[in-house]
Amino acid sequence: MSAGGGTKAIIAALGANLAIAVAKFVAFLFTGSSSMLAESVHSVADSGNQALLIVGGKRAERRSTRKHPFGYGRERYFYAFVVAVVLFTIGALFSLYEGWHKIADPHPVESPVWAFGVLVFAIVAEGFSFRTAIRESRALKGDHSWVSFIRRAKAPELPVVLLEDFGALLGLIFALFGVSMSVVTGDGIWDGIGTMMIGALLAVIAVILATETKSLLIGESAAPEIEEQICAALESAPEVSRVIHLRTLHLGPEELLVAAKIAVQHDDTAGEVARGIDEAERRVREAVPIARVIYLEPDLYRADASAESRTGA
Incomplete structure (x- = not known):
């Protein structure tokens, strides 16, 4: 996985979540808190998710084959989608069920000191992981907002880790709220609400x-x-008078397919057109290094074709 994939952020999140999952589960055994159990499952799911992102990154590095001539770069997108499914089915549905069960059959939180201690430890550890993800993302984010970065990012790993860590911190606050209210009021329903x-x-x-x-x-x-x-x-290539239209497609976060119809002079020879295409490809790769697959079709520009957008919008 490339540096752009945020390997450091994934490893930091994986290490933090494994340690936190163990601590939360121990706290659940001592307290019987459904919030602590939900957070334990949440951390286990997050750990599995980070492992999936690492697997996806490794599989995406495989060489192209006859069956998959454009390579396996989009496997990173597939595994990121699986992460979303795991987070929903294991994390969200289990927590909702456990919360409903606790509200229907409330019981007080036992040994709350364990819960408070583990939650504080988890907030510190998740804060470290979140800070690492933010630091790794800043170079790619540029001047865009965080919401825009998550929506525009082509490498899925950093947005996934950012959202997971942000959700984990909020989840810990919700768990702390539920446990605190249960201890203060003596009513276990608050634990279920959290x-x-x-x-x-x-x-x-x-x-x-x-x-x-x-x-x-x-x-x-x-x-x-x-x-x-x-x-x-x-258009900076001498033999290209203009781009008639352009299509691009991400084959992976760091691999772009470029297909364009370019206008050439009507009196150019086949050799001049071929040299012009080679030069245009070289200039594109120099300007945009991730443009690794380029297909250019020479044509004569017609004014009645101007309605066709250059970028296919």
Whole structure:
């Protein structure tokens, strides 16, 4: 997996979640708190998710084959989508069920000191993981907002880890709220309410992740500014008078397919056109290194074809 995939953030999140899962489960055994059980399952699911992201990154590095001539780069999108499914089915549904069960049959939290101690430890550990994910993401985020970064990112790992860590911190706050209210009031229903809040939070995050990764799985074009760079590079070649239209598709986070119809002079020889295409491809790869698969079709520009967008919008 490339550095852009946020390997450091994934490893940090995996280590934190494994340690936190063990601590939360021990606290559940001592307290009987449904919030602690829900958070234990949440951390186990997150650990599995980080493992899935690592597996996806490794499988995406395989060489192209006759059956898959464009390689396996989009496996990273598939495994990110599986993460969303796991987060919903294991994390959200289990938490919602456990919360409903606790509300229907409430009982007080035992040995709350264990719960408070583990929750504070978990908040510190998740905060470290979240800070690592933010630091890894800043270079890719640029001037965009965090919401825009999550929506525009072509590498799915960092948005997944960011949302998971953010959800984990909120979930810990919800668990702390549920346990605290149960201890203060002596009513175990609050513990169930905190658990239901965790389940609802995980469901929302899972839906967001599934929506974004589904779009990547279907196939997304390059960002508008990248397409403008490609057009500029093509039109800078001497033999290319203009780009008639352009199509781009991400074969993976760091691999872009470029297909364009370019206008050439009507009196150019076949050799001149071939040299012009080679030069245009070289300039595109120089301007946009991730443009690794390029198909250019020479044509004569016609004014009546101007209705066809350069970028296919």
